[in-house]
Amino acid sequence: MSRLYGDPIEVWSREGQPVQFVWRDRLHTVHRILDHWVVAREWWKTSDSDPGERRFWRLEADPGGRVGxxxxxxDTAGEGWLLIRAWD
Structure with a gap:
């Protein structure tokens, strides 16, 4: 079962891929990237000439004891990271 969040997070990346992130004051270490995809933002929903992209990663990570x-x-336009979903 998955839960939706949309929480801002701090992410460390290497070669454009997340390797660690902090969510709810816990450091999560990425073990494996399961999927990666890119979605172009709709130009009509943005106010500038470069609408940017949204890059998504589904991954396995360990906050210290249990891999989830x-x-x-x-979001390349705002340069911000969000934790969108977590599976139990």
Whole structure:
């Protein structure tokens, strides 16, 4: 079962891929990338000439003891990370 969140997170990346992130004051270490996809933002929903992209990663990460599955999103226009979904 998954839960939706949309929480801002701090992410460390290497070569454009997340390797660690902090969510709810816990450091999560990424073990494996399960999926990665890119969605172009709709130009009519943005106010500038570069609408940017939203990059998504579904991954396995460990907050210290139990590996879980998480979905992260990076918005290139705002340069911000969100934790979108977590699976129990």
């Amino acid at each position: 599955v998480y979905e992260l999103r990076f």
